[in-house]
Amino acid sequence: MENRRRVIVELVAQTQRLTRLAAQATGNSTPASSWRLLSILDREGPQRIGTLAAAVRVSQPALTQIAQQLTEQGLVVKGPDPDDARAAILTLTDEGRVAIADWRAELGGALSPYFSGLDADAWEHLAATVEILTALDKESL
Structure with a gap:
């Protein structure tokens, strides 16, 4: 154990x-917290600001500030929560989807050289690890 x-x-x-x-x-x-926020919205769909603050691991005021910046950039939109008029929901825009896809492509390109020496077995292990972590993430939702 x-x-x-x-x-x-x-x-x-x-x-x-x-x-x-x-x-x-x-x-x-771009701060990692912004990419985390965009990634969560991309993967899980629209979320309340309070929920996102906990997931991104920042305070609610900090997340509100991040959301404001991303809204100004056209990457997210902020709207009312239909279940609670006091709360707001953030939704990823089409521009936000493009930004997250571009960032992921940039990551893949920038990090590929660090992994270039791996053999097929190592790639299989990495792929299996990703599958395990993805499954664990889905179970915890």
Whole structure:
């Protein structure tokens, strides 16, 4: 059991390292929290600001500020929550979908050289890891 916990901790540490490497490799100055927000909206659809703040791991006022910037850029729209007039819902725009697709393509291109030495077995392991993490993410929703 202890070995499994170490593997989980190391997986998290290495994904954080890969995230930093991605930011450096792309030279992209957009804050990671903005990309997390756009990715969540792309994957899960419209969300309440409070829910997004927790998912992005920022305070609600910070998320409101991020949302305002992304709204000004035309990447998201803010609208009323039909179930609660006090709450707002963010929705990804078509421009936001293009931006997230472009960012993912940029990431893939920038990081590909770091993975170029992997053999077919290593790629199979990475693909399996992605499938496992995707399944775990879907189960936790």
